[in-house]
Amino acid sequence: MSSRLARDSLVVIVDGDAVPGITIYGLARRGERSSVVFPDDGWFGGPALDEFVLRGEAWEIPTWDVPILVWPTADGMAAALRVSLAVVIESGCSVAWVGAEGLPFCDPPQLFDPGCMSRGVLAWMTAQGQFGCALDPDGPISPISDHELLMLRQYARGLADAA
Numbered sequence: 678m679s680s681r682l683a684r685d686s687l688v689v690i691v692d693g694d695a696v697p698g699i700t701i702y703g704l705a706r707r708g709e710r711s712s713v714v715f716p717d718d719g720w721f722g723g724p725a726l727d728e729f730v731l732r733g734e735a736w737e738i739p740t741w742d743v744p745i746l747v748w749p750t751a752d753g754m755a756a757a758l759r760v761s762l763a764v765v766i767e768s769g770c771s772v773a774w775v776g777a778e779g780l781p782f783c784d785p786p787q788l789f790d791p792g793c794m795s796r797g798v799l800a801w802m803t804a805q806g807q808f809g810c811a812l813d814p815d816g817p818i819s820p821i822s823d824h825e826l827l828m829l830r831q832y833a834r835g836l837a838d839a840a
Contacts, residue, residue: 680817681817681818682814682815682816682817683812683813683814683815683816683817683818683819684697684745684748684814684815686818687699687745687777687778687799687818688777688778688779689742689743689744689777689778690742690778691742691744695778696744697744697745697748698742698743698744698745698777699742699743699745699775699776699777699799699812700740700741700742700743700775700776700777700778701740701741701743701761701762701765701773701774701775702738702739702740702765702773702774702775702776702782703738703739703740703765703766703768703770703772703773704736704737704738704770704771704772704773704788704833704836704837705736705737705738705739705768705769705770705771705836706735706736706737706769706771706836707732707733707734707735707736707737708737709769710737710739710768710769710770711768711769712768713728713739713741713764713765713768714764715741715761715764716760716761716764719757719760719761719764720743720745720746720757720761721745721746721747721749722746722747724743724744724745724746726741726742726743727741727742728740728741729741729742731784733784733785733839733840734839734840735785735835735836735839735840736785736836736839738784738788739765739768739770743761748814748815749814750814750815751812751813751814751815751816754810754812754813754814755800755810755812758775758800758810758812759802759808759810762774762775762800762801762802762808763802765802766802766803766804770804771803771804771832771833771836772801772802772803772804772829772832772833772837773801773802774798774799774800774801774802774829775798775799775800775801775810775812776797776798776799777799780796780797780798780799780820781793781794781795781796781797782794782797785836785837785838785839785840786837786838786839786840788830788833788836788837788838789826789827789829789830789833789837790826790830791823791826791827794826795820795823795826796820797820798820798821798825798826798829799811799812799818799819799820799821800812800821801821801825801829803829803832805832809821809825
């Protein structure tokens with residue numbers, strides 16, 4: 678990973694262009710979640726968030742690319758992510774997490790497997806309310822540890838490892 682600041686490195690693709698931002702993901706049993714409505718005040722400028730859904734036989738992963746117009750402080754980022762991930766969890770997802778364009782991502786059955794997704798998750802939340810976030814826009818990109826990935830994989834067992 679680069680030692681550049683996260684705010685200068687994290688991007689998403691919007692209308693074919695790379696723009697500063699993050700991607701929010703959720704993991705749910707297929708067909709068992711409701712629509713997600715992000716709070717208007719979650720992100721400065723209230724960017725429009727379009728949902729894209731990846732699907733397998735037993736699972737679905739809804740995703741939202743979040744363009745960030747003005748990067749918050751580390752505390753502001755943690756607060757915005759806590760609220761955003763909680764909304765995804767409330768929709769019926771068992772796990773929600775944050776990544777960005779160019780960071781490792783794998784569909785189940787390799788979801789959260791360190792061999793495939795090491796250094797690919799920046800923040801996370803479980804349906805039990807556990808939350809982890811070390812994302813500081815003014816620091817280098819600092820993904821969660823492989824140990825935390827394995828914890829998420831175990832937590833999402835039956836979906837993360839489903840074909």
